[in-house]
Amino acid sequence: MSDTNIRRRTRGGGGAARRAERTAISVETARFIERNIPNYEILTPEALDIIEANAETVLAEIGVNFVNNPAALDRWREAGAEVDGERVRIPRGLARKLCATAPAQFTQHARNPERNVEIGGKNLVLAPVYGPPFVRDAEGGRRYATMEDFNKFVKLGYMSKWLHHSGGTVCEPTDVPVNKRHLDMLLAHMTLSDKPFMGSVTDPSRAQDSVEMCEILFGKEFVQENTVMTSLINVNSPLTFDDVMMGAMEVYAKNNQACILSPFIVGGAMAPVSVVGTLTQVLAEVLAGIAYNQLVRPGAPVIFGAFVTSIDMNSGAPTFGTPEASQILYGAGQLARRLGLPFRSGGGLCASKLPDAQAAYETAHTLNAALLGGVNFMLHSCGWLEGGLVSSFEKFVMDADQLGVLHKMAAGVSADENAQAMGAIAEVGPGGHYLGCAHTQANFKSAFWRSEVFDYKPFETWDEEGARDTQALASRRVAYLLANYQQPTLDPEIKAALEAYVAEKKASMPDAFM
């Protein structure tokens, strides 16, 4: 099998390039964002110094727990940490020193090389919603997600121009046994899309399956030499690293595959209610987690993650798009850059139960903070609803459309002679208008970003057409994209091998629903 794949790879320019070209004709995908604008920094250097010093104090004096993981404790002991039961106290500076071997930027390869993404530096890679057990659409309302829904979301992601990444668990296919669904999910990403994707993290054995399926898709040697998955490793905040997540991370690190080390924090519950207190804990957790990753394999690609929201102190519900969440995002970005690591945060986060104005205000606040806060990898950038309980079809296309705004903002402002438009100002003069002038004619097509979902029609036309709101317009776009979906080509041998792997794996285990 690997020979075939290597041949496909080494064939290089020929087949792969032709395939990419065919794909590019039917489905346009924007290149990942390279920011040409500055980052916004909300914390003073003094505040950053305080947080960094306090995080070292947390690691040295309070420590972190590595649960059910004797091998991890051995690694830490050997590295110079003080291990007491499952508690690991890390001497000041040690974790930061260990993190230094992690790359500042890395390439995640896609099976279509045109879809490769650069994670880190000034780049921003956009990936869809991850994890919801429910889906919602305007017609069917809210219901448990199935594999059919999952496939639809992968197709929508493939068809979304501004989305660079196919993601991972775009929804939980609850109709497939827990111990087998990762196989179907990976198969969907690998066959229904040619964008980069994420691996399974719900068990070390499933991480191993993910690696093996990638070996079929990309070739065994290619996988060992290149990053082809970026997977999400949540910290059990506060300060706890469980064996399942760490076990999955160990598999990925050993195979040179990327992990996002993400504290998962609802402020006020899993971290202090204050921004600086939360950032201190986030930094301590990221330092410990990434240091551990580098103990497993120095140089393995890794991302500084921060998934932080606040809590509604009245109902206890998590809230999103709040100013505190934005402040933490901006601060975490500054901390990640001082560590020299790629940064993951943000997304289209919202608490709302419908793709309505609340959802959009909350989402837009988060998207803006993520763009200006220097996020490199944005999970949940489209489709997230109801605090992550729901993947929404309409919100997926609404948000995916908004990601075009980020591309245009990030491109920055040209001040070249054409942009100065002095000829146009002279030509039009006082009281004139620009619609017909030469400069406008030459530039209007690319001058302004335009939504493919929103309504810009005259009131009367819009009213006659049913006075549709954004959700109704988005429903129409979901149907349009799915109807026009074209599956990217894949070597039939590889496809058959992937299907055989999945079938064999499934047959080897009894179903499990926990």
Next chain:
Amino acid sequence: MSDTNIRRRTRGGGGAARRAERTAISVETARFIERNIPNYEILTPEALDIIEANAETVLAEIGVNFVNNPAALDRWREAGAEVDGERVRIPRGLARKLCATAPAQFTQHARNPERNVEIGGKNLVLAPVYGPPFVRDAEGGRRYATMEDFNKFVKLGYMSKWLHHSGGTVCEPTDVPVNKRHLDMLLAHMTLSDKPFMGSVTDPSRAQDSVEMCEILFGKEFVQENTVMTSLINVNSPLTFDDVMMGAMEVYAKNNQACILSPFIVGGAMAPVSVVGTLTQVLAEVLAGIAYNQLVRPGAPVIFGAFVTSIDMNSGAPTFGTPEASQILYGAGQLARRLGLPFRSGGGLCASKLPDAQAAYETAHTLNAALLGGVNFMLHSCGWLEGGLVSSFEKFVMDADQLGVLHKMAAGVSADENAQAMGAIAEVGPGGHYLGCAHTQANFKSAFWRSEVFDYKPFETWDEEGARDTQALASRRVAYLLANYQQPTLDPEIKAALEAYVAEKKASMPDAFM
């Protein structure tokens, strides 16, 4: 009359303070925002230099038109400009030099001194929507605005905690003759609210009426010595200053009242399609307009305005919340700060016809850009719908609620000992939770901003209560605020004098509807 008012003012602390206290108990209003966060700057110093040099070229070589305004042409000639018909060519550097007499910051007084606002510097003052001929609510749909609607919006503005300013034409009361409605509008702002407000600009005589009504409300001497109105002077872009707007501005400048000098630009129609070209024209227009204001009265308070949107090249409709609009906003803020002038831009701008997700995405983009872009006076910060054709009751309270996000963001991040929360992190430790810890108990009430419109309920509760979207929740809040509205107290003599002035003025003119 003026004696009475001066007495009211000179009585000072006593009556005024007591009145303010009574008001404060019933209706809470946040102080204007003092930013404790940096501005976001998107343009390089080199790009700014180019724009500034080009704007001087535009003024010197193309020039601007002052239409039907011989007195203005005289003033310009005297100041050293080259006047050719109605065209005024301003030698390089002259306009900038004239602008230097304008204050960098000024106080706009409200009749309740606790509601005074500081405009300029690091401050941000929030004012509601201005100008729509239509209103919309969920129940009645879209219809022409009336004086009854106007009064409701003033009441909602008064009841909105995060709104600092009562605004001006919160909607056009189309049931009142054009030549009289400014009187009713001003009377509403003066009697139904105690927040600062704007004067009429639709005719120089109406600006004069506005000044005279303020003299009744504040006392004649007080008005001459203090700024009690901030009024909106639009430039007829490109590069044209009409006699109506300039005439109104002359009245305000002579009376030491503040004007916002605002190019009103739909990019691609009234300015070049490029960001830098548009900024060049904006700067040229602002320089010319503010220079003229300072020629009328050196030192008169004035604001650098920039109302810029882009055009949908498919339908010709103006669009809002676009990346280009944000880029122009950020750039205009930089130019205003280099001129040392207060800056007006942004707001809750949107193109959507309903208070739906489109409206909220567009609005949130604009609000975020305005906050980080250093806006000092934000008109249209709530209630704007359908490209400014509609004042929406629901969107008014939705946006007004979102203004709380801006307050919290602008406050910045504390890194003091309490915020560091090191005791809490130690107390809770790995695997614990923060809900019950002492630090959380001591801080949770003020830790997180909380919406008063959005839904944060458990899914089941929300579903049982009718699965309401944001518009439905906002409708309920509109009704709540109007039902709980309490009119701020006003000296009955002053109230009677204002009413008499309005009645007399109205009686002195035939109705006009143009």
